[in-house]
Amino acid sequence: MDEREIMKKQVNPYFLETEGLTMHFPAKTDAFGRPISWIHAADGVSFCVPKGKTLGVVGESGCGKSTVGKMLMDIYHPTGGRILYDGVDITNLKGRERRPYVQKMQLVWQDPYSSLDPRMRAGDIIAEGMKNFGLVKSAAERKEKVEHLMEMCGLFPDQAQFYPHQFSGGQRQRICIARALSTNPEFIVCDEAVSALDVSIQAQIINLLKDLQDELSLTYLFISHDLNIVQFISDEIIVMYLGQIVERGTTDKVYGNCAHPYTQALFSATPAFTPEEKKNKKRILLQGDVISPVDPPAGCRFRSRCPYAAERCKEEPQWREVEESHFVRCHLFDEGGKTA
Amino acid sequence: MSKTKEMLLDVQDLSVDFRIDRKTTLSAVRNVSFQVYKGETLGILGESGCGKSVTCMSILRLEPEKTTRYPSGRILFGEKDLLRMPVKELSRIRGGEIGMIFQEPMTAMNPLFTIGDQMMEVLRIHNPRMEKAEAYERCVETINQIKIPNPERIMSSYPFSLSGGMLQRIMIGMAMLNRPKLLICDEPTTALDVTIQAQVLDLMNGLKEKQEMSMIFVTHDLGVISEMADRVMVMYGGRKCEQAFSEELFSKPLHPYTQGLIRSHPRPGEKRDRLEVIPGSVPALKDMPKGCPFHNRCPFAGSECKETFPEYEEAFPDHWVACHHWRKAVSHG
Numbered sequence: 001m002d003e004r005e006i007m008k009k010q011v012n013p014y015f016l017e018t019e020g021l022t023m024h025f026p027a028k029t030d031a032f033g034r035p036i037s038w039i040h041a042a043d044g045v046s047f048c049v050p051k052g053k054t055l056g057v058v059g060e061s062g063c064g065k066s067t068v069g070k071m072l073m074d075i076y077h078p079t080g081g082r083i084l085y086d087g088v089d090i091t092n093l094k095g096r097e098r099r100p101y102v103q104k105m106q107l108v109w110q111d112p113y114s115s116l117d118p119r120m121r122a123g124d125i126i127a128e129g130m131k132n133f134g135l136v137k138s139a140a141e142r143k144e145k146v147e148h149l150m151e152m153c154g155l156f157p158d159q160a161q162f163y164p165h166q167f168s169g170g171q172r173q174r175i176c177i178a179r180a181l182s183t184n185p186e187f188i189v190c191d192e193a194v195s196a197l198d199v200s201i202q203a204q205i206i207n208l209l210k211d212l213q214d215e216l217s218l219t220y221l222f223i224s225h226d227l228n229i230v231q232f233i234s235d236e237i238i239v240m241y242l243g244q245i246v247e248r249g250t251t252d253k254v255y256g257n258c259a260h261p262y263t264q265a266l267f268s269a270t271p272a273f274t275p276e277e278k279k280n281k282k283r284i285l286l287q288g289d290v291i292s293p294v295d296p297p298a299g300c301r302f303r304s305r306c307p308y309a310a311e312r313c314k315e316e317p318q319w320r321e322v323e324e325s326h327f328v329r330c331h332l333f334d335e336g337g338k339t340a
Numbered sequence: 341m342s343k344t345k346e347m348l349l350d351v352q353d354l355s356v357d358f359r360i361d362r363k364t365t366l367s368a369v370r371n372v373s374f375q376v377y378k379g380e381t382l383g384i385l386g387e388s389g390c391g392k393s394v395t396c397m398s399i400l401r402l403e404p405e406k407t408t409r410y411p412s413g414r415i416l417f418g419e420k421d422l423l424r425m426p427v428k429e430l431s432r433i434r435g436g437e438i439g440m441i442f443q444e445p446m447t448a449m450n451p452l453f454t455i456g457d458q459m460m461e462v463l464r465i466h467n468p469r470m471e472k473a474e475a476y477e478r479c480v481e482t483i484n485q486i487k488i489p490n491p492e493r494i495m496s497s498y499p500f501s502l503s504g505g506m507l508q509r510i511m512i513g514m515a516m517l518n519r520p521k522l523l524i525c526d527e528p529t530t531a532l533d534v535t536i537q538a539q540v541l542d543l544m545n546g547l548k549e550k551q552e553m554s555m556i557f558v559t560h561d562l563g564v565i566s567e568m569a570d571r572v573m574v575m576y577g578g579r580k581c582e583q584a585f586s587e588e589l590f591s592k593p594l595h596p597y598t599q600g601l602i603r604s605h606p607r608p609g610e611k612r613d614r615l616e617v618i619p620g621s622v623p624a625l626k627d628m629p630k631g632c633p634f635h636n637r638c639p640f641a642g643s644e645c646k647e648t649f650p651e652y653e654e655a656f657p658d659h660w661v662a663c664h665h666w667r668k669a670v671s672h673g
Binding site: 273 | 536538602610
């Protein structure tokens with residue numbers, strides 16, 4: 001089945017789409033500085049996010065999930081593929097043409113300690129984006145808007161005078177969110193936005209993100225390694241392994257009936273803590289090592305660790321439909337069987 | 341059950357203060373007591389700033405000598421009190437009878453020496469008369485035990501050339517070299533991916549059974565702790581607030597903080613619009629409130645919570661809680 005077809009089947013209309021997004025970084029160069037081997041950080045990543053929904057991206061470190069987020073934000077320029085924003089191809093837009101999309105797409109980083117300038121006051125951090133895009137006319141209006149944003153994100157307006165170090169981790173992440181909202185974005189990439197926070201604070205920030213989504217009809221790309229959090233916040237999920245998407249579908253389907261052996265291992269490795277959950281849990285321990293992302297061999301990239309690996313896994317697996325709006329890329333589903 | 345078992349480590353009424361300057365001292369841990377029995381794993385659960393790391397660093401007195409004070413407490417390891425032991429004697433125990441694993445495997449290793457050098461050093465410091473060849477053999481054997489292929493190559497490689505999961509396994513192997521009676525693990529898997537974490541946890545459990553040692557396992561991750569620990573102690577604001585057998589704690593939490601912590605966790609396969617949250621955030625050490633440190637975030641707090649820290653109460657057999665209102669909290673939850 002063609003990847004485009006799959007996506008068309010999933011949802012309509014899309015808001016943000018990618019087609020075969022690819023990012024290869026040069027790994028080694030020859031004597032003349034020409035690259036001779038490449039790190040395949042992302043290989044043919046295609047997905048679409050419907051307006052007002054959340055797409056969760058799950059995977060372990062090195063699977064390319066952050067690279068995908070950075071390509072969307074034009075921090076990395078993709079070496080292949082297209083990004084469509086509301087139907088417009090923005091992949092190669094530069095400078096003035098790109099600016100309106102920069103304003104509409106914002107990013108919340110993982111680490112609220114290093115993503116805020118320690119020498120700027122919270123209010124100035126939040127106001128910077130507005131000033132840059134000329135969204136406010138006067139200082140008074142700016143102040144009002146900053147205060148409004150701070151309140152919306154659960155901060156006190158009089159904290160605008162404080163420096164980042166005077167806030168706690170959770171509050172700093174609220175500043176980051178307020179800063180992202182300051183340019184009136186439609187689309188926000190949350191790159192591990194709650195991973196650095198304490199458990200009790202994580203819940204607060206996730207609730208805040210959900211409330212803001214309802215209020216401002218925002219669209220999220222939520223990147224995280226924490227499966228429980230992703231399932232809570234996302235409508236749809238893609239699972240990545242070594243730069244490729246291996247499974248995709250609506251959250252309920254992927255979580256209820258995970259198909260790819262990697263997804264199964266990932267789910268089983270997440271420790272449960274209530275006794276009844278622990279009882280229903282089967283552990284799948286993966287053996288073997290991760291293939292190097294430098295010029296990976298053809299075929300399924302998970303085969304070095306897969307308990308079901310066979311000869312046919314040396315060929316590239318195709319997308320197969322497991323059930324309605326749930327797709328997997330694994331040879332186990334070649335005959336339409338659901339053996340795994 | 342645990343009372344009949346042999347006690348290995350007995351921490352009594354431990355308090356730890358840090359001197360910042362002449363006028364200010366911050367107290368990071370206050371009046372914490374716990375026991376570790378032979379062959380069991382004690383989990384310490386808490387968020388950042390709750391004193392869990394300070395507690396386990398204090399067992400080996402690894403906090404800076406100059407600025408750390410222990411206003412009260414004893415740490416009995418066998419007959420001896422680790423808090424008052426001369427440093428020379430203590431350093432024989434560090435890495436010997438009591439091993440320790442830290443959170444960041446990358447920073448815990450010296451980048452300038454090979455894995456082999458660093459592993460053999462651990463052995464030869466504690467057994468000065470051991471031949472180099474014998475130490476080498478022991479290290480290779482250990483690397484085999486922690487299921488890393490090609491031990492000879494690993495011995496001669498430098499830390500940067502190994503992945504985080506492999507390094508953490510090496511750290512575990514290193515801590516195991518001297519067959520410790522007690523292994524203190526401070527967030528050993530926090531920096532690792534979940535599938536790697538599962539491997540490491542599995543390995544630790546296997547080694548623990550084989551060598552019949554006890555463990556103190558510190559983490560903020562509820563899932564990991566319920567997997568690893570027999571008993572769990574929950575800390576908040578430098579105090580112990582609840583302690584019970586792992587299964588009981590997660591099915592029947594008594595302290596409002598433990599309850600909040602468990603509820604604020606998204607669960608697999610569960611449909612909720614919002615997560616329940618604990619309002620506010622953990623207070624900084626210097627503004628730790630009087631009385632129960634949790635009172636300003638607690639839904640059940642009354643006036644007495646602001647004044648006095650509650651007594652430890654054995655609510656159910658082997659289930660201890662420090663809360664004035666745990667009965668109310670239980671009937672509400």
